Amino acid sequence: MSLGSIAGGILGARLSLSAAAKRYVFVVLVVAISAELLQLAWHYVVNPS
Amino acid sequence: MIAGYDTLDLLLGLAAGLACGFLNTAASSGSVVSLPIMIFLGLDAASANATNRLPVLVGAAAGALDFAGRKAMPWRLAFRIALPTTAGSLIGAGIAELVPRRDMGLVVTAAVLVAMLLLFKNIKKAIEQAQDQPIRLGARELALFFGTGIWLGFIVLGGATCMLLILTLAVGFDLPRANAVRAAALVPVTLVSMGVFVASGDIN
Numbered sequence: 143m144s145l146g147s148i149a150g151g152i153l154g155a156r157l158s159l160s161a162a163a164k165r166y167v168f169v170v171l172v173v174a175i176s177a178e179l180l181q182l183a184w185h186y187v188v189n190p191s
Numbered sequence: 192m193i194a195g196y197d198t199l200d201l202l203l204g205l206a207a208g209l210a211c212g213f214l215n216t217a218a219s220s221g222s223v224v225s226l227p228i229m230i231f232l233g234l235d236a237a238s239a240n241a242t243n244r245l246p247v248l249v250g251a252a253a254g255a256l257d258f259a260g261r262k263a264m265p266w267r268l269a270f271r272i273a274l275p276t277t278a279g280s281l282i283g284a285g286i287a288e289l290v291p292r293r294d295m296g297l298v299v300t301a302a303v304l305v306a307m308l309l310l311f312k313n314i315k316k317a318i319e320q321a322q323d324q325p326i327r328l329g330a331r332e333l334a335l336f337f338g339t340g341i342w343l344g345f346i347v348l349g350g351a352t353c354m355l356l357i358l359t360l361a362v363g364f365d366l367p368r369a370n371a372v373r374a375a376a377l378v379p380v381t382l383v384s385m386g387v388f389v390a391s392g393d394i395n
Contacts, residue, residue: 147247151374159367170214171214
C-alpha cells in the first residue's frame with residue numbers, strides 16, 4: 143500500500159499543478175466520498191454482521 | 192502467494208495505496224479508500240486507523256518532494272503551518288489511544304459523514320474561489336491548524352479536507368500551493384501520530 147501511495151502522491155502533485163486541476167479536484171473528491179458512503183451503507187445497513 | 196501474502200491482497204493494497212496517495216495529494220480524503228480496504232483485509236478499526244498512517248505518510252512525502260522539485264513549495268509557510276498542526280496531532284493521537292476499540296468503527300463512520308458535509312457545503316466554493324491572494328497567517332489561522340491537527344491525529348479521515356478549506360478560504364492560498372503546503376505539513380503530523388501508535392503497538 144505504501145509503494146502505491148508513493149506513485150499516487152507524485153501523480154496527485156502533478157495533477158494539482160496542471161491547468162485543469164480546479165475542474166478535476168472536485169470531481170475526484172465527489173467520487174471518493176461517494177464510494178465511501180456506498181461502502182458504509184453496505185457495512186452498516188445492508189450487511190451489518 | 193508472494194512472501195507469505197496472498198497476491199490478490201497485495202494487488203488490492205497496491206491499488207488502494209495508489210488511490211490514497213493520489214487523492215490525498217490532489218484533493219483529500221485518500222483514507223476513504225485505504226481505511227476500509229485495511230478493514231476488509233482483516234484489520235480491526237483501531238489497528239486500521241493506526242496502520243493507515245504509513246501510506247498517508249509516504250504519499251504525502253512523495254507529493255511534497257514532487258512539489259518541491261517543481262519549485263512549487265513555499266517552505267517557510269509550510270513550516271509555520273506544520274508546527275501547530277503537528278502539536279495538535281500529538282494530542283489527537285493520544286485521544287485515539289483512549290477511545291475504546293469497539294467505538295472506533297462509529298468514529299470512522301462519523302468522520303466520513305463530516306467529510307461528506309464539508310465536501311458538498313464548502314469545498315466546491317473553496318476550489319472555485321481560491322486565488323493567489325495576500326496570505327493571512329495570524330493567531331486565528333494557527334489556532335485553526337492546531338484544532339485540525341487534533342482531528343488529524345485522532346483520525347486522518349476528513350481532517351485533510353478541513354485543512355484544504357482553511358488553507359484556501361482562511362489563509363488565502365491558491366489550490367496548487369494549498370496542496371503543496373498540506374502535503375508537507377502532513378509529513379510531521381503523520382510521523383508524530385505514528386510514533387504514538389507504534390509506542391502502543393497498534394500498527395500492524
